[in-house]
Amino acid sequence: MERTHLDLGKPVVAADGKRVGTVDRLVLDANSKELRQFIVRQGTLLTKDRIIDRPVIDRIDPDGTVHLNVSSEMVDQFPEFYEANFIIPQEEDLTWLPHAWVSGQPIEGAILYPAGGSFGQGYDPHAGVIEAAPLDPPVVETESNLSTDTVLIDEGTSVVDRNGDKIGTVDEIVYDEDGNVVGFVVKAGFIFHHDVRIPADWVESVTTDSVQLTVTAEEAEQAGTHE
16 A cells, blocks of 8 residues: 655645645544644745645655645635634632622633733733743643644654653654555654654554654664664
8 A cells, every 4th residue: 555755844736836835734633543634834924824635635746745636726715724822720810800700600611811921820921031930830722723533743743752751753744545644754863863764553642742652762763664
């Protein structure tokens, strides 16, 4: 069965030959680990992220360039990807809310507010640029318009060995013609001296934060395929 490498950061070209962006993130099914979609980042300053379905990939060149089977106009019709981080305030954080918000009937659901700044979390909004890290950092919840049964993989996603030690980050994934992920390529430089391909059989779980392996770093480097 044919296997395809989808490399993060590589250019994406539409069927009419126009470059439409770069591969920014990969969307996997949380249960089956099947590649469902990928996120194409368009632009440099004013960026837009498009959610592209896997079947739209026509082919991938040896240099990693991704060719689509739709035109650049059609790419602009794909849904934009939205993601936002929200802080779930603790009880002591509610002191800065208006009294009517917290003194009446119980509030249904979590109160969320954007995680862009530190005001309202017990930090001094007039403090200097360098602030001490809080001893009890707030809980941050990420919301997006992707299906809830998917996980996002990007260049910052950590790969963690059986002992809980980070051994690198995801550089690309390898999948078959049915979209099943058959391996991950771990980027060289953190522990490994070469890019190392990790077979899917060694993967215990995949989340947006990390790929958890069933082997140690030493076993992965010795038995994994060097790219």
